[in-house]
Amino acid sequence: MKIAHIIFSLNMGSIENELVDIINYQSHANHLIALFIINSKTDQDLMDQINKDVHIVQIKRNEGSRHIFPIIKLNYLLNKWDAQVIHCHNQNIIGTLFSRHLKRKALITVYDGIADQSINRYKKLFTVSHSLEKMALKKLVYQPKIIYGGVNLAAIPFKRNHRRESNRPFRILQINSLYQNEYGQHLLIEALACLHNKGIKNIWIDFIGDGESQQNLEALTSNYQLENYITFLRNKSRTYICQKLKDYDVLVHPGQDEGFTLTIFEAMAAKVPVLISNTSTSMEIINQGELGFFFTSNNYFSLANTIEHIKSMKGPDLEEMAEHAYQYVKQNHNIQTLTESYLQHYTA
Incomplete structure (x- = not known):
């Protein structure tokens, strides 16, 4: 044809x-x-x-x-x-x-x-x-x-162990263009500040992407004195992203309704838990919470609490959800x- x-x-x-x-x-x-x-x-x-x-x-x-x-x-x-x-x-x-x-x-x-x-x-x-x-x-x-x-599963190596030593930082990845009104990156920074106020500080966030909100997001990071915990990696190649996904503990997409987001499926293929806002399209992707975690849309307190919950979960429980999500992506x-x-x- x-x-x-x-x-x-x-x-x-x-x-x-x-x-x-x-x-x-x-x-x-x-x-x-x-x-x-x-x-x-x-x-x-x-x-x-x-x-x-x-x-x-x-x-x-x-x-x-x-x-x-x-x-x-x-x-x-x-x-x-x-x-x-x-x-x-x-x-x-x-x-x-x-x-x-x-x-x-x-x-x-x-x-x-x-x-x-x-x-x-x-x-x-x-x-x-x-x-x-x-x-x-x-x-x-x-x-x-x-x-x-x-997604092309053959191009995405997957996470083999969700057990995390207590002294190892909990690593969060966020991938999207830096337009905070649309993709909500500021909510993730606010959530990290909330966790710091509760004494939970061994969490790192990597942002991958460029966009007009980068200066605002960097200023917000500085205001909360989070420069040692948040890194703006700018744009990265798809090959880089697919190879590095398995090194993170959770992929977070905090936007209110992001439409089609391939990186959520790619994270599932890498057996990395995903955390998204509870909008209709996003909830459909994680099958109403069966395949991933969710928080109340546009609410950074809810986002912070859900991150804390995921961080506290035992490795076998995370592995069970991650494997279920992987098999769903593999089949569908x-x-x-x-x-x-x-x-x-x-x-x-």
């Missing part, structure tokens, strides 16, 4: 990471794959991970540009490639396709909120969760299909199952 995937930018993120896994798997399965990247922004680490047999087309439009030439170029090259399926990974891409010929082939995967009625212009719509399906049904004139996110969220589901539904 000849398949074209389109995305606005190939930055480091959950959507982009999964897209690279999908196109690599489809390429290894002997399908003809092209990746069209509309904007000029790309992450070189992600680009380097793409199978050499994948045809990469970079339109190199400046982000936010209203110039028509890059879109004309996109349509010309899409027509020239003449794919059987055009799989879009941003909702507004349909507006860049000129001809009915191209639009009739266009499918969309929705990873977060539903933008507007324009999603009805796609031939098919896939969502990554039941909560997104419910949102889509309010605007769609046809039935969406749920295809959950998937592996990249092979995900990609084969897409291939089945492209032509169904």
Whole structure:
């Protein structure tokens, strides 16, 4: 099958990471794959991970540009490639396709909120969760299909021992762009300050990611005199993250509703416990608390108390939950199952 995937930018993120896994798997399965990247922004680490047999087309439009030439170029090259399926990974891409010929082939995967009625212009719509399906049904004139996110388990070494010596710091990892209003990193810093006030100080936090809130978050860290306990590692490659996940005691995602977050599944694949806020999408990911821990959304006291609880748990209890989460991801969220589901539904 000849398949074209389109995305606005190939930055480091959950959507982009999964897209690279999908196109690599489809390429290894002997399908003809092209990746069209509309904007000029790309992450070189992600680009380097793409199978050499994948045809990469970079339109190199400046982000936010209203110039028509890059879109004309996109349509010309899409027509020239003449794919059987055009799989879009941003909702507004349909507006860049000129001809009915191209639009009739266009499918969309929705990873977060539903933008507007324009999603009805796609031939098919896939969502990554039941909560997104419910949102889509309010605007769609046809039935969406749920295809959950998937990870490449072979690329993620897992944690083999959850027993922790009392003198070893409890290590927390948070991975996301540093936009605190959206992803809630400030809540994690506030929670650590609460724990310090209770005399619980052998906890370290590593933040991976860049963003406009970094200066504010560093200032908050300084205000609480937590510089020796919090490290801002900036952006790291996906390979680095997958290799290092097993070294942490818990992955924390404190955002109020983060939509599709591949790193939660990757942490489960690494047998690392996850702690998330109790929003609908997040709770679906951990099966209402069966596969991970949760705290009251936007409440750093609740977050601090849950961290303290996890830290106090015995190794065998953590291992039992981590193993259960691992087996769930292995069965339901592996990249092979995900990609084969897409291939089945492209032509169904």
